[in-house]
Amino acid sequence: MNKFFAVLFHVKKSKVTTNGTAPIFMRVTIDGERIEISTKRLVEPNKWNAAGQKAVGTTEAIRSLNVYLKTLEQKVYEVHRKMMEEQEPLTASTLKAMLLGGHKPANIKSLIPIFKEHNQRIADLVGKEYSKGTFDRYETSLKHTLDFLLWKYNLTDIDIKKIDNEFITSYDFYLRSQRNCNNNSTVKYLKNFKKIILICIANGWLEKDPFAKYKNKVNEVKREFLNSAELEILATKNWLVSVYPK
Incomplete structure (x- = not known):
């Protein structure tokens, strides 16, 4: 941009x-x-x-x-x-x-190095405090964030002080429109991203929470129970599969 x-x-x-x-x-x-x-x-x-x-x-x-x-x-x-x-x-x-x-001021904090350091810490604790699946989800979130920065701002990184409500809502829109994420996936990816923002706030690098006005939430997924006819089919079905050619 x-x-x-x-x-x-x-x-x-x-x-x-x-x-x-x-x-x-x-x-x-x-x-x-x-x-x-x-x-x-x-x-x-x-x-x-x-x-x-x-x-x-x-x-x-x-x-x-x-x-x-x-x-x-x-x-x-x-x-x-x-x-x-x-x-x-x-x-x-x-x-x-x-x-x-000839150099950036020392107080400038960029988003992507912070995100990568967080993910490396998760990787170091896989099998101890985190599962491999948790690490994979944060790596996917990092990739989506990099893609969003390129799509929206034509950047590969950004000063964290530039992250505001407009950034969050644009990221939400990007996930839904460009990545075809449903509501729950979108909210979960932004929840992962929010953890990085909370790290920035806890360290005093950010004064305001850009998520303060972000109100989307995960929709409840209703799972239907099998009816008696469907249970009967499962009970009587022959699940053995021949491994030999006919």
Whole structure:
């Protein structure tokens, strides 16, 4: 899924210095999240063209400033492109961290490594605390989660702070529409996924439970008893099968 992405330069006239110049800031917006970065450059407010995103003038200082701003803008677009190609969790904050430090901020927690670590712990306890079937169910849930991220967001991972009610309801819809899961299977897969979310909450990585408004529940399955005629058929049927060719 393409994200809204914009880069804008603006002058903070509220911070005019004693010599009449004001700082130029770069504003980066990604899907409504906005961050600002100082360009560490100053300009006289009356020499700034807001529409053209550049300083106005023919002096060498003005030309040098505009070249610098254009180079900085290109660097932002290059970091954005690289993060998209490498399918990094992309937010204004993570882009700023990559731009300034070359790496994601330490407090960013990604979903898939947490999910994989959980499943590895289950695998290590198969035969002790868990059955092989339990491990298989969580591995299937992980696969569905990866497929959903690719289908919905064109990502292979996501910042857990981006998981909200809309994410959960979209995941529910994906399981029903794209995986053809019935209600009970859908709810059970999301129950497995919720365990990963609860791990994140317990560790303080998430403040809010994205499942708080998710209300679907397992439907009761009614199993019909065999009637007397069907029981009679089973009682009288010859279950021996010849293993020799006729």
